[in-house]
Amino acid sequence: MKIFRLFFWVLAFFLANHLWATNDPSIKIKETSECVLEILYSESQDIDKEILAYLSKNYNLNIIIRRTLGRNWNKIDSAHQNKVVELIKRLVLRAYIDGMHGKMKPEIKYSKTRYLSKKRAEVPTFVYLSDKPLALTYRVGLVSDQWEIFDIVVENISIVLTYRNQFDAFFDNNTSEALIEKLETLLTNENLGKSLPI
């Protein structure tokens, strides 16, 4: 009898965990966005690193990066794959951070989550950096019972699609070494992102 009771509790635990994980993805996005804004408008010296660490803790960022590369993933030497992922992660993060950065801390309004299927949803938000709101939509997918961000759409422009098209064109004539060089140049350019409204 004891074994059945134990089994029941284990089942209940997994069921509760499953339900918790599959609830409205906007809850987690709201919490994360608010924390990112806190860091962004803090006096921290290393904002990028702190945000990256915080986001990595809450989301599997490799998903969005792998999606920006799409089929080009196989064109990257296996020895370079990790480095490419890290560099693109920083580039995409920089684009996101600069999009959220303004003279004053923006106000974010969250609209109702749109469920496209059991495993796909969109969380539309409006970022008020000035009088005119910026439409920013998070596309999320259920991966291992967690809602993970797989694309960010700013004013109808998908970050994943825009970068993926560039990688497609880049790999027509270049190698992964050239990509690393290009990404490092972009990231070390001190002007990058100073006026980057994605």
Added chain:
Amino acid sequence: MKILVNRFLYNKVLLFTTLLFCSCLFADDSNLDYGFSEEENWSDDTETKSDLLEPINRSVYHFNDFIYLHFFDPVTNVYVNYTPESVRNSLNNFFTNLKYPVRFLSNVLQVKVKEAYYESLKFGINSTIGIFGIHTPSDKYDFLNEIPNEDLGQVLAVWGVPAGPFIMVPILGPSTLRDLSTRIVGREINPIDVSSDNWDTVDTQWIALLNTAEILSLNEEMLPRYKGLKKASIDPYTALRSTYFQQREQEVSQ
């Protein structure tokens, strides 16, 4: 015997539940593409296919880039630094209001009666209470702020006219054959664009001044975006083409 059967059933149930949990826990992790379908991970090559003139377009892009950064940017900086924000906003509102005929006609041609009516209402309010459109009292009404921005290119798209090849137009930037042709037609109904046939009958200096002011007003918004896109892009030409196609696709679908 009964104990044996129960034991057998119990083992079966345990094995089944263990397998079920294992499959739930590890199903997605075992997939290197994180459960995304091949279609979701592959890009649509419509853009590449429609860029038949890519070598020429890339040359025009480099020419435009030079013009934007060496001529337009310094002039726009002077305009932004020496013109009060309120004046710049008013100028922007004025030009947006003047494009009402194009928006109205585009709505009518798509049989969007409600939107055409709202556009007229917005134009009426902003042109009168808003003093020739320099103020936007219509902003107080949410339903007047949510009208999709229509143009003649979208009309042709809705009518089923294909976009045609991608064209990087000198100075004007990315376009397609369909959108470029509607720009020419749009000149006939835009109050500040005058077709060459009517040049003798209008004060060309006045029109040139208005057009310059409009370009400055547009550049104030577009140039920071362009510079930002360029700085964060691995291939700025492809990034510009991609953003153009995505933006147009969304506008047409609205």
